[in-house]
Amino acid sequence: MQKTYRRAFRPGHEALRGVDLRVPVGSAFGLIGPNGAGKTTFIKSILGIVQPTAGTVRVLGGSPEDPRIRARIGYLPERLHLPGSWKPHAFLSTVARLKGLEPERAGIPRLLERVGLGDALERRIGGYSKGMRQRLGLAAALMGEPELLILDEPTDGIDPLGRVEVRRLLQEEVRRGTTLFLNSHLLAETERVCDRVAILARGQVLREGRLGELASNQSRWLARFEPGADAEALARAGFTAAGPEGRYLVEAADAAGLNAALDKARATGALLVELKRDAQDLETVLASAMEVAA
Numbered sequence: 326m327q328k329t330y331r332r333a334f335r336p337g338h339e340a341l342r343g344v345d346l347r348v349p350v351g352s353a354f355g356l357i358g359p360n361g362a363g364k365t366t367f368i369k370s371i372l373g374i375v376q377p378t379a380g381t382v383r384v385l386g387g388s389p390e391d392p393r394i395r396a397r398i399g400y401l402p403e404r405l406h407l408p409g410s411w412k413p414h415a416f417l418s419t420v421a422r423l424k425g426l427e428p429e430r431a432g433i434p435r436l437l438e439r440v441g442l443g444d445a446l447e448r449r450i451g452g453y454s455k456g457m458r459q460r461l462g463l464a465a466a467l468m469g470e471p472e473l474l475i476l477d478e479p480t481d482g483i484d485p486l487g488r489v490e491v492r493r494l495l496q497e498e499v500r501r502g503t504t505l506f507l508n509s510h511l512l513a514e515t516e517r518v519c520d521r522v523a524i525l526a527r528g529q530v531l532r533e534g535r536l537g538e539l540a541s542n543q544s545r546w547l548a549r550f551e552p553g554a555d556a557e558a559l560a561r562a563g564f565t566a567a568g569p570e571g572r573y574l575v576e577a578a579d580a581a582g583l584n585a586a587l588d589k590a591r592a593t594g595a596l597l598v599e600l601k602r603d604a605q606d607l608e609t610v611l612a613s614a615m616e617v618a619a
């Protein structure tokens with residue numbers, strides 16, 4: 326899919342340059358990338374708010390412009406416009422009606438409770454803090470148990486403990502079978518909630534896949550030996566010390582190579598107590614993808 330924003334008397338701006346992404350049903354999909362990468366443009370294309378210049382978007386087996394498809398999607402936009410003089414219940418009742426639900430049966434009190442606004446029911450939205458507004462937006466997105474939840478920076482403005490609550494709530498939704506599409510600058514949040522990630526930069530997908538696969542270095546292993554291992558002898562066997570507690574890194578292309586290295590380590594008298602693939606955090610994955618693309 327491509328999207329070029331047309332500008333009067335100037336060349337158009339290519340926000341998306343041939344993006345081809347599939348979000349599996351039931352997955353928790355995270356979109357990450359630097360400012361201006363095209364993330365919000367992509368989200369707006371999935372929702373039919375922005376028309377692609379080329380290519381097509383299919384959502385839940387149909388077109389994003391089909392109102393029946395839209396009714397199955399919950400969306401939290403990056404910038405929320407809320408009626409300041411209203412109370413939250415009245416706002417959510419209107420959202421319910423727009424979604425074709427009867428407000429009395431839309432579970433509004435429970436939703437307000439779930440997003441942590443149970444104590445603010447009698448306050449006008451205009452007096453809400455940024456985080457409270459965000460929580461209310463989230464309640465609107467969750468209304469009607471959508472099959473697909475599209476959230477653009479959902480925890481923006483929410484305090485650290487509130488973020489933990491929101492994360493739990495999103496995890497509950499995914500367990501319920503909802504497909505989650507999350508755009509967040511908070512990589513730790515994406516890492517904790519999502520099982521698949523795509524890295525978008527300058528309108529193109531740099532990397533995409535299961536988080537575990539993107540974040541693990543397939544040929545590097547982290548070994549932990551019982552204290553007292555001979556570091557010099559281990560270095561000669563190909564093991565590089567990596568921090569305290571007898572941790573070492575070793576490169577091995579396959580199982581045979583790994584076992585050969587471990588045999589050498591054991592021959593030095595070192596006793597292996599733990600072995601795992603060397604996993605990188607999402608920040609490192611993003612930084613190295615950006616470096617390769619530069």
Ligand SMILES: Nc1ncnc2c1ncn2[C@@H]1O[C@H](COP(=O)(O)OP(=O)(O)OP(=O)(O)O)[C@@H](O)[C@H]1O
Nearest residue numbers: 330338339340358359360361362363364365366367
């Ligand atoms: N309505 C518009 N008209 C013209 N250009 C636009 C419009 N919306 C976005 N752009 C441009 O398209 C590019 C992608 O913007 P977009 O908002 O999709 O990025 P983003 O990855 O969501 O950024 P951020 O992380 O900063 O929110 C940017 O260069 C932006 O300036």
